[in-house]
Amino acid sequence: MQQQHQQFLEKQKQQQLQLGKILTKTGELPRQPTTHPEETEEELTEQQEALLGEGALTMPREGSTESESTQEDLEEEEEEEEEEEVEEDDDDCIQVKDEEGESGPDEGPDLEESSAAYKKLFTDAQQLQPLQVYQAPLSLATVPHQALGRTQSSPAAPGGMKSPLDQPTKHLFTTGVVYDTFMLKHQCMCGNTHVHPEHAGRIQSIWSRLQETGLLSKCERIRGRKATLEEIQTVHSEYHTLLYGTSPLNRQKLDSKKLLGPISQKMYAMLPCGGIGVDSDTVWNEMHSSSAVRMAVGCLVELAFKVAAGELKNGFAIIRPPGHHAEESTAMGFCFFNSVAITAKLLQQKLNVGKVLIVDWDIHHGNGTQQAFYSDPSVLYISLHRYDNGNFFPGSGAPEEVGGGPGVGYNVNVAWTGGVDPPIGDVEYLTAFRTVVMPIAHEFSPDVVLVSAGFDAVEGHLSPLGGYSVTARCFGHLTRQLMTLAGGRVVLALEGGHDLTAICDASEACVSALLSVELQPLDEAVLQQKPNINAVTTLEKVIEIQSKHWSCVQRFATGLGCSLREAQAGETEEAETVSAMALLSVGAEQAQAAAAREHSPRPAEEPMEQEPAL
Template identity: 70%
Template sequence: MEFDIFVQSRLWETQKQLQQMRRQTAHMETLAVPMMLGGVHRPLSRTQSSPASTSHTLPEKTIIIICICVFVFSGLVYDSQMLKHQCTCGDNSSHPEHAGRIQSIWSRLQERGLRGQCESIRGRKATLEELQSVHTERHVLLYGTNPLNRLKLDNRNLAGILSQRMFVMLPCGGVGVDNDTIWNEMHTSTASRMAAGSVTELAFRVAKGELKNGFAVVRPPGHHADPSNPMGFCFFNSVAIAAKQLQQKLNITKILIVDWDVHHGNGTQEIFYNDPSVLYISLHRYDNGNFFPGSGGPAEVGSGAGEGFNVNVAWTGGLEPPMGDAEYLAAFRTVVMPIAREFSPDMVLVSSGFDAAEGHPAPLGGYKVTAKCFGFLTRQLMGLAGGRVVLALEGGHDLTAICDASEACVSALLGLEHHWSDYEASLTDSWAHYLQFVQAHCKSTQSLLWFIDAAASVSNSHVQPFLRNLFKHGAVWISLFQCFVQKHQPRCL
């Protein structure tokens, strides 16, 4: 069953049903005896000749006890307007970021019966004001408007700003804002605003308790977009906008953003670099700055009041061998979850790119993280913030891989059992070996002080010996490491 109505509508219907039941109850309490043309007749059960009069007595009032159960569902958001952001060349084969990505995911969730177990909410366009909570006015007017809605804008600076736009001719014959980020004059702005608004709407519904968690099937992605520049297929930073709106409109004081896209979220990092109320943790391929976008080194820890609230798990060493489940699980065990628990967020947002999944060529990822691992990481994050977790699709371009990963994450959000303990046990030996190399071959380039309860942070005996060296008097210096790695040596943070 599709849940296409808002929670408010459902509650309104429930209230109407309650009112109707109350009227029926009141009516039953004051039931008059049957009226006939011949006058008033006593019920047969009240006459002395009736057998019922000696067997039982009807109560004077019938009391109806009504139990109303209000269910809170996982949420999904998707809108077909995001499909229209297409290169004018019409050839998707030359563009990794295309409409088929979200079409395929949406169809997969339907085929597996997962859409029917969630509440589908309506997407919406982000307002210009919402966009400007993160991006400059110039950026919003350049990339958030099209020829039709510009006619409605009363902005004296608009003409001058539009004259500054610069586009490039792509090899395919289309137009782009850079060498790989396409621009469609009629549809890109609408799709980008729809992505940002849909993530924000879903985050609001979860934060207010109307949904328990959610997954936003959106495009174009957003985590590379900084306050004044589009790049890497991104125009507006949807997750950052959602976080800002949660802060400003719902007074959410602590927000955790986890970014497991294989590329560093340079835009998100820049936006919150000075903000101690947003903890940004990114796991990404870094290769000493030689992998796009080149940012996200371990030394980038935030500044000013935000120092320590920017954590980069920056994998290095190339693809010999490529990173996989064991490394990601180890990073979650030893860095992500201990710091996240100590931060104790009120809300968790995930820049859920799936280009670290197996199936992506080296230029687009090259790692071998399985769909099940993404589901497991989602389940781990559900232990934070009372389960208020919202995933927003970022990158990922192999259709089978991103469909598998999306299915695993939505299944985790729904609480479907996937024998997680067996999965974790299968990786124990691998990541325990990995941790030994972390201890033996890494040097600390920086340390962030987070006070963490060892017993609460670590449950697996294989991790405890490694962490025990870091614990002092109930506190731990969580060190972010950069390895001097050679071929066949495990890589670390």
């Protein structure tokens, strides 16, 4: 697999070189990196302005007055946060020192900000309602909608902790959305978004789209924060955490304490574009990247905790850089910290969430997430990805990779193989959900569902970063299916996808689903179409392998080639047969059952949104 990565990266490098040549030919010389920090900062600001201008031009829809004013607000916020950053970085150093020296208990009188924040959140959660109750109490559901903007009482907000007598933050029981401009600053020093598809415009565009469509006004905006180094270490090694989670300033302090060993610029490669990075995808900005990558993690943690605690119905995290390729000690494929994996760990460790389902529908396999939970039966990882027998990045994710030790059976890879002719699209994804994803997910019965929601399988993404033709609206329908799990506690986190129109359309569809807004229906042609032969072969293989661990998938082994309409008809027929048989025997059992019920009343079942088996 490592070799696979290597080959892939080599190919990427060649492409970068080609691009470099083209740029040079057209007279647009790549910028040279500067070493003077102030110059760099200045240049970055310039570049960011240029980027913002460019982003606005290529944005799928025009900005409204409302979005402009919000953008101003955000920029103000950003300045404030710059101030915070310095202080917080100091905290990191203290935290590291404490850990190394084991100089005191975590819960000493000088509570570290993050653990205090957790305690606060946890207390809030307990005050609100236990995890098992997912329906909002009426009092919460009728709280007037809060204006967009900073949530004053969120843990990282300045102004100190509130007293325990204060009321907990009241959110409208709806879809939560998290976004923070800090994440825009993670960009290559060269500033060329054409060379680096994972750029700030991605999340800016999605944010604007949600504003312009009015969807955002139906959501609660959750304020993000930077994840602590301690939180990141639930998944990543200490070395990896410090390498990417600290800025040059405090890293220098750490180095002087000899905590870090040989961390230096040498960890990064000089890129053909003139910037630095792990590779040409996974670029690094010494000034801003550490804050941005920690913000991405912290945003998702904040949102998921509120959903798990019952404060919010569900959530959508507009975050970058993505995370699902990030392994314990490896940054790759645009990813540094695995936000979804860290969030799953923290939900279990801090909120006592039992079972977490992670569905990963990014077109690339989430090698980092698979690694993090490979032997863990409490986290079920289901990935749908382009595999092509290991010839598609990152090369991992074979259907035979089913988990290890106690985690055997808790790793499911729907590994599409057979290229893009015929293409993989809506029918294939919906069929995979019908026959593999949803049956296994229901049998697993998770407490929370996290989705690595990459949108690079959406039409508009070409190989090697895509090649499939799933429609944006299809992802809305997939989201709606997942909402039948875990009492609706579903949180989507953006992963990959760089075609701005595609990722905006798909985000809009998913947030609509989360809000239970009526979705654009799937085309009748899609419902009538049979999945292509390569997809059927893939699913046959997955079912053959997974039926050893999940008996529920066995019944789908036949009829994989059905259209969704045919499958639906089959299910209806089956259901009718079952109810007809039940009717036949009901007379005989009626008296018996009534007598039994008198003695032990049946507990009321959880209300469950029913979704047709599409």
